[in-house]
Amino acid sequence: MIIILKKSATKEDAERLMAIIAEHGLKPLYMPGSERTVLGALGDERVLATLSLEAHPFVDRVLPILSPYKRASRELQTHDSVVMVGKVPIGPGHFTVIAGPCAVESEEQILESARLVKARGAHILRGGAYKPRTSPYSFQGLEDEGLKYLAAASKETGLPVVTEITDVHDIEKVAACADMFQVGARNMQNFRLLKELGRAGKPVLLKRGMAATYNDLLMSAEYILNEGNADIVLCERGIRTFETGTRNTLDLNAVPYLKERTHLPVIVDPSHGTGVRDMVLPMAKAATAAGADGLIVEVHPHPDQALSDGQQSLFPDQFAKLMEQVARVAALEGRSLA
Amino acid sequence: MIIILKKSATKEDAERLMAIIAEHGLKPLYMPGSERTVLGALGDERVLATLSLEAHPFVDRVLPILSPYKRASRELQTHDSVVMVGKVPIGPGHFTVIAGPCAVESEEQILESARLVKARGAHILRGGAYKPRTSPYSFQGLEDEGLKYLAAASKETGLPVVTEITDVHDIEKVAACADMFQVGARNMQNFRLLKELGRAGKPVLLKRGMAATYNDLLMSAEYILNEGNADIVLCERGIRTFETGTRNTLDLNAVPYLKERTHLPVIVDPSHGTGVRDMVLPMAKAATAAGADGLIVEVHPHPDQALSDGQQSLFPDQFAKLMEQVARVAALEGRSLA
Amino acid sequence: MIIILKKSATKEDAERLMAIIAEHGLKPLYMPGSERTVLGALGDERVLATLSLEAHPFVDRVLPILSPYKRASRELQTHDSVVMVGKVPIGPGHFTVIAGPCAVESEEQILESARLVKARGAHILRGGAYKPRTSPYSFQGLEDEGLKYLAAASKETGLPVVTEITDVHDIEKVAACADMFQVGARNMQNFRLLKELGRAGKPVLLKRGMAATYNDLLMSAEYILNEGNADIVLCERGIRTFETGTRNTLDLNAVPYLKERTHLPVIVDPSHGTGVRDMVLPMAKAATAAGADGLIVEVHPHPDQALSDGQQSLFPDQFAKLMEQVARVAALEGRSLA
Amino acid sequence: MIIILKKSATKEDAERLMAIIAEHGLKPLYMPGSERTVLGALGDERVLATLSLEAHPFVDRVLPILSPYKRASRELQTHDSVVMVGKVPIGPGHFTVIAGPCAVESEEQILESARLVKARGAHILRGGAYKPRTSPYSFQGLEDEGLKYLAAASKETGLPVVTEITDVHDIEKVAACADMFQVGARNMQNFRLLKELGRAGKPVLLKRGMAATYNDLLMSAEYILNEGNADIVLCERGIRTFETGTRNTLDLNAVPYLKERTHLPVIVDPSHGTGVRDMVLPMAKAATAAGADGLIVEVHPHPDQALSDGQQSLFPDQFAKLMEQVARVAALEGRSLA
Numbered sequence A, B, C, D: 001m002i003i004i005l006k007k008s009a010t011k012e013d014a015e016r017l018m019a020i021i022a023e024h025g026l027k028p029l030y031m032p033g034s035e036r037t038v039l040g041a042l043g044d045e046r047v048l049a050t051l052s053l054e055a056h057p058f059v060d061r062v063l064p065i066l067s068p069y070k071r072a073s074r075e076l077q078t079h080d081s082v083v084m085v086g087k088v089p090i091g092p093g094h095f096t097v098i099a100g101p102c103a104v105e106s107e108e109q110i111l112e113s114a115r116l117v118k119a120r121g122a123h124i125l126r127g128g129a130y131k132p133r134t135s136p137y138s139f140q141g142l143e144d145e146g147l148k149y150l151a152a153a154s155k156e157t158g159l160p161v162v163t164e165i166t167d168v169h170d171i172e173k174v175a176a177c178a179d180m181f182q183v184g185a186r187n188m189q190n191f192r193l194l195k196e197l198g199r200a201g202k203p204v205l206l207k208r209g210m211a212a213t214y215n216d217l218l219m220s221a222e223y224i225l226n227e228g229n230a231d232i233v234l235c236e237r238g239i240r241t242f243e244t245g246t247r248n249t250l251d252l253n254a255v256p257y258l259k260e261r262t263h264l265p266v267i268v269d270p271s272h273g274t275g276v277r278d279m280v281l282p283m284a285k286a287a288t289a290a291g292a293d294g295l296i297v298e299v300h301p302h303p304d305q306a307l308s309d310g311q312q313s314l315f316p317d318q319f320a321k322l323m324e325q326v327a328r329v330a331a332l333e334g335r336s337l338a
Helices: A011-023 A045-050 A107-119 A144-157 A168-177 A191-197 A214-225 A254-261 A270-274 A277-289 A316-332 B011-023 B045-050 B107-119 B144-157 B168-177 B191-197 B214-225 B254-261 B270-274 B277-289 B316-332 C011-023 C045-050 C107-119 C144-157 C168-177 C191-197 C214-225 C254-261 C270-274 C277-289 C316-332 D011-023 D045-050 D107-119 D144-157 D168-177 D191-197 D214-225 D254-261 D270-274 D277-289 D316-332
Strands: A002-005 A027-032 A037-042 A059-063 A083-085 A088-090 A096-100 A124-126 A161-164 A180-183 A204-207 A232-236 A266-268 A294-298 B002-005 B027-032 B037-042 B059-063 B083-085 B088-090 B096-100 B124-126 B161-164 B180-183 B204-207 B232-236 B266-268 B294-298 C002-005 C027-032 C037-042 C059-063 C083-085 C088-090 C096-100 C124-126 C161-164 C180-183 C204-207 C232-236 C266-268 C294-298 D002-005 D027-032 D037-042 D059-063 D083-085 D088-090 D096-100 D124-126 D161-164 D180-183 D204-207 D232-236 D266-268 D294-298
Touching (some): A002 A011, A096 A316, A124 A144, A144 A168, A168 A180, A168 A191, A168 D168, A214 A254, A232 A254, A254 A266, A254 B277, A270 A277, A277 A294, A277 A316, A294 A316, A316 B316, B002 B011, B011 B027, B011 B037, B088 B096, B096 B316, B107 B124, B107 B144, B168 B180, B168 C168, B214 B232, B214 B254, B232 B254, B270 B277, B270 B294, C002 C011, C088 C096, C107 C124, C107 C144, C124 C144, C144 C161, C144 C168, C161 C168, C168 C180, C168 C191, C180 C191, C204 C214, C214 C232, C214 C254, C270 C294, C277 C294, C277 D254, C277 D277, C294 C316, D002 D011, D011 D027, D088 D096, D096 D107, D096 D316, D107 D124, D124 D144, D144 D161, D144 D168, D168 D180, D168 D191, D204 D214, D214 D232, D214 D254, D232 D254, D270 D294
Parallel strands (some): A124 A161, A161 A180, A204 A232, B096 B124, B096 B294, B124 B161, B180 B204, B204 B232, B232 B266, C124 C161, C161 C180, C180 C204, C232 C266, D124 D161, D266 D294
Antiparallel strands (some): A002 A037, A002 A059, A027 A037, B002 B037, B027 B037, C027 C037, D083 D088
């Protein structure tokens, strides 16, 4: 429920109302604006109805939040959110590029990767330490050692780091080494993990599941928001369809659809979204033109030797070209990579 | 099979070889180049193998065509095709916009539509006379009368016209009034229709079916090519997936995938690809950035009164904005709307 | 709209009302029952509303038909339809098996096929003369010659014949040789063809398209019904999904879903629904247990030499086993193959 | 790799070979048969190749395991596995029915449910204590309290219990109260959880993910098997497709496909597979006829008051009818519910 206070309402009025909301076991939200203050009340709709909030003298109007996601919705917050990853912003005006290898393979490899993506203008370093793989017999990542190398690469280059988290147990370890948690497609509905990340104090990159609707994705974000963490970036990375010519079907419709409904930033992963190195550049540009807030791209110093996802990882030169061409498209959208 | 002749081979040599190919019930293709001549031979692979073409003195090399589509493949023709619709080209350097209402609803409506899209820079007029509708109780189009109005709108504005064909019977009538046949998603594998259009002497806009793979689409183009008509434009218009937030899932991966494999132009339909008016602009720009050769967009003088597809038809002002913004993205890709 | 007449209403009353309905450009339906007469009125809902049919003295109640398909709906006809193919019924109490090769390949092959499926208890012979194939370079069927062979096989064995129709042009030729038209998955929304089959005077086997919803299938049936042909059998044959382990995903949910909503018979094609010979038997039994009215199965005297679909065609012995096992499951459902 | 020993090989020979395999960092498997002993060696294929196992005097033949899943494959174990849940077998000859409410809602509710499903012949009780829900605002289950009630219901009725596990943290608690872990569709690729369950000493019911291929499902089973737990039951519960008439598309092709390739039992969930109460019975029978080893069905004493999944939960009488009708179909397949 959205409670719009009268212009004359004081901060004390707002606090009194929030106390009432909290007494009834509901979550009050405080959203002061330049013109007037708006409050939110989240929880059991039946309890909400009994409160007769519209009868309070300093309440102007009470509106239901119609979407099933509440805090993620533009109904509650109309302006775009900016999520800070270290000192790097993701949000309006900016176009943020996250780049790096699929997996951390050695200290040398991640250092080399970090240097090369930084030199070509990337803002954030990616690299997996814990790798969820379809087969138990595939390379599963360097795990704790990988985290250490990532931290070293971050320290040397100054790039903030995002890395995947696959289990609640690892939150502390990952938080110590990384600036942003990545929740992969396979864990998008691992609600335990989402809840814990809602209390972990670092931003979260939430990737869309392979069979997740837009609504499912927003509801998963709501799990994190509901625990108090508003620093969430959504990521379209392709869905599973009947088409076998590509690894996934990159659904760029997701960009305008989500941005219409949520204030959270939306980025795109053209590497997993195509699975084909030569398709990454055109789809990166397409994502930019569709209005995305940034990209996450797999780049490897030597893709032909990569332990995973080599076929979709860019060569360093390809990444340089991508940065250059994407910058031009982003400029048309009023966004800067600088 | 691709037969690369030696530089010294004469036209007579080529003709002799083509006669041999034809004698065995196979289709010979003649593709003279600046450096040397290349021949093609299409048909039963087992017969092809018996011809021992590589043994001929003026044959340099014989290569198999590996893709299941032959004439559509870049293996046979490496350079991009340009398809002329009236005097309007679709192909490299250009960015061609086809616009107009979903259906021809009256003479006045299509005239008004033609004028408005022309005034805003569209190159070709669209409008359905025969409408394939899920329900027999929905508006089925003005049929023959609609064709007449289309021809009138074309005559007045000078815009060439594309309109959907749903049955072999109508080929002559449609050819008399339109400059290009459109094969809709539901008829993409109506092979009889495709074969006849291969002999109908006008270009064909071939839309991808809702469950058609890239390969299926190329094979359907092959049906038309195989009858002698090379003027085909492929169109990505969204596929059917589990996502219900949009009418279809616009699969822009199709653009780089198809353009890598075929010399035929590829355009995109962001109207059917989203089903939502406000998503047409961002997805039109995305399609352009992905490397498409053009767009087909639904525009209506009064979308709120449209007899079909009103919710995805642009208002005239929205179309003006689209043309302006798409032109800037196209320029980055070396394409002009002029 | 459904118009339930009072018990006292005479046939003349009904006729008077039907005349009124027809005068307004709507389609009247006459459905006399043992207790009372029910009329239907199909057409523009706004016109229907102006008729005030409920005000007529011999009208008891007027009910809207809520489903988008009208004549196919159980709202209009509650009891199961029985469709006669030659002298073979498809409908309640019966379990009807259609069997034969994918394509007619020679007179000998179809005769041998007809004899073998008859000997093992099949009720109707299948065999394609016009074959819609993804590639123009694949075997396209024997066409008119194939029809002739089919008719001969039917004559010798007494089995009625069903064969695919792919174009309006062929209706007369097919009707002369076959007892039932088959509309394949690729033509399920070829509305011209459906309309013509609605006037062709023979039953139609309507297969679900690869991306067609249940609703789409029922709407396509409505096209045929709306032209006056009520002899339609629906066929679930698998849809296209992300799963590549099978040719299609056989959606047996379709059986109870459709039978709840329509009075038309529903059969299942486990050959296309799996694409794998060894999966045909278990899925045929599953379809029977789900409540299907019958099966259509590919059987070939020599599947290893088949010109199409050999991998999913049963060997004669496998078909014998299928008939035996399916009969037992059908018996549990109160259905007989005799 | 599969190592078939000569008939004359002794147990000591086998042990010597297994020691060699283990020394090289590979996993040896010991599979004594009535005729001869078969060993397995799992791990890095390149290391395997260097061992030259076929050169050992008591080795008959060495065969590669061609499928990507090794221990789950029939290549390694040809006979069907039987998984014991408490004293209840799941496997050939039996047809095992797991029934109960979606969620444990109160002590009384789960006791009543347990009594009613037992009285009607169910073998195992289901009920969720930890409920993964799309929305954070939906009922999330009674958690630890729910486990306690489940244990009480099991104790009173003697039915073994299966309940969902959503986090590694809960393994001990769940193991203390339940006889079988259920891994839900959303966690099918939560590889951490799978690995831990591989060491948890209780059987696992592994449900197919909404976008998981058959191969993905088998690979997830392999994660559990690879840690030493062979007591796995696979469950088809419907996949996500474009069809919106049902909650999911129940893919019964999965049953014959999986049973051909793996020795693990396969059961079916017609409740989630349809999402519609009235479709559960026909699809339960279909699953039985397709060759499933059992069912998991949602039954509630008062479905209209259920806190979750009420629309797909059976009324007690419907469940009684299901047990009766399924038993007859199972008998045709040589399976008994007794």
